[in-house]
Amino acid sequence: MAKSPFLKNTWYAALLSSDLSEDLFSRRILDIPILFYRNQDGAPIAMHDRCPHRFAPLSMGKKQDNCVVCPYHGLKFDESGKCVENPHGSGQISEKAKVRSFPLIERHGFIWIWMGDLPADESALNRHDQLDKGHPNGIAHTYMHRQCNYELITDNVMDLSHVDHLHGEIISTRGQLSPLIPNLVEKNGDISVRWEYEQTPAILILDPFLPKPGIGGKHFIEVTWSKPSHIQLTIGATQDENPILDYDHTVAQYDLHTCTPETENSTHYFFATRRNHLEEDADYNAMKIKAMHDAFEQEDGPILDAIQGLMETNDFLAMDPALISSDMGPIKVRRTLKKLIEAEQ
Ligand code: FES
Numbered sequence: 599m600a601k602s603p604f605l606k607n608t609w610y611a612a613l614l615s616s617d618l619s620e621d622l623f624s625r626r627i628l629d630i631p632i633l634f635y636r637n638q639d640g641a642p643i644a645m646h647d648r649c650p651h652r653f654a655p656l657s658m659g660k661k662q663d664n665c666v667v668c669p670y671h672g673l674k675f676d677e678s679g680k681c682v683e684n685p686h687g688s689g690q691i692s693e694k695a696k697v698r699s700f701p702l703i704e705r706h707g708f709i710w711i712w713m714g715d716l717p718a719d720e721s722a723l724n725r726h727d728q729l730d731k732g733h734p735n736g737i738a739h740t741y742m743h744r745q746c747n748y749e750l751i752t753d754n755v756m757d758l759s760h761v762d763h764l765h766g767e768i769i770s771t772r773g774q775l776s777p778l779i780p781n782l783v784e785k786n787g788d789i790s791v792r793w794e795y796e797q798t799p800a801i802l803i804l805d806p807f808l809p810k811p812g813i814g815g816k817h818f819i820e821v822t823w824s825k826p827s828h829i830q831l832t833i834g835a836t837q838d839e840n841p842i843l844d845y846d847h848t849v850a851q852y853d854l855h856t857c858t859p860e861t862e863n864s865t866h867y868f869f870a871t872r873r874n875h876l877e878e879d880a881d882y883n884a885m886k887i888k889a890m891h892d893a894f895e896q897e898d899g900p901i902l903d904a905i906q907g908l909m910e911t912n913d914f915l916a917m918d919p920a921l922i923s924s925d926m927g928p929i930k931v932r933r934t935l936k937k938l939i940e941a942e943q
């Protein structure tokens with residue numbers, strides 16, 4: 599088997615649930631073109647987007663009931679990728695007329711795909727049940743595409759010390775974050791970094807929901823990476839005297855960032871955010887996800903794409919970077935992932 603630069607026997611986000619219908623949809627994942635659609639029961643289907651005859655993209659073909667018909671010579675494949683009809687000659691079906699299908703799980707508003715050769719392990723997909731708790735207007739999802747390696751995006755989320763330098767007023771920590779060395783914890787293969795600090799005023803995304811806006815409060819941010827490229831971020835603020843700094847005891851939001859390599863140098867970036875305040879306000883929800891989408895597209899994204907253009911290799915450490923204290927988390931993640939990829943090969 600050829601060496602892959604990616605971890606394969608693991609789950610990646612492939613699509614937002616809301617982006618998949620019964621129509622054929624093609625997306626490249628780990629550099630393999632995949633055809634997606636929903637069958638008539640609504641279940642998501644994924645198979646290699648390449649006909650085994652002359653390698654035409656099946657996504658340019660037609661749906662017929664739950665099957666897909668190749669646009670070039672009309673071989674028809676069922677949802678498992680088995681050829682069920684050959685309109686040519688005697689209609690005999692070659693043993694080679696088989697399309698590889700891929701296991702999927704639909705959960706938390708995403709469709710997750712297993713790209714490896716080992717049997718799919720459902721228990722290996724982390725649960726983020728917090729996303730599903732609460733009012734439906736208290737959660738939103740988005741998708742972005744970037745021209746950079748996925749690890750640049752996971753670095754960016756693991757290392758939030760950039761927020762006061764790159765981002766605007768709305769998520770400023772008033773310079774409080776950069777001087778802090780975050781607390782790093784490794785548990786069951788996951789890697790967390792956590793900051794606790796005070797700022798005045800409170801971070802502006804949370805300040806209006808505190809009992810006394812404008813006077814500041816205690817904050818925490820916790821970011822947890824799980825293989826291969828899922829990052830859960832919780833941020834909360836409170837004005838309690840003896841606060842419990844977690845999602846349930848602060849004005850907080852619970853976010854999931856998850857990155858899926860399209861190719862070595864381009865990434866599908868998925869994002870979901872759940873909050874515990876103003877949960878029922880659909881307009882606020884739409885405004886919030888738009889603001890977060892725009893901040894990434896306009897602030898993080900252009901820097902990351904530009905960095906990609908300046909790096910000679912995706913092996914970040916091979917470029918001998920000048921590291922700073924906040925790199926602890928992202929470097930630990932890179933080393934851990936590298937070991938997992940090497941072990942898989
Ligand atoms: S390429 Fe698909 S049927 Fe010929």
Ligand SMILES: [Fe+2]
Nearest residue numbers: 754761765898
């Ligand atoms: Fe950022």
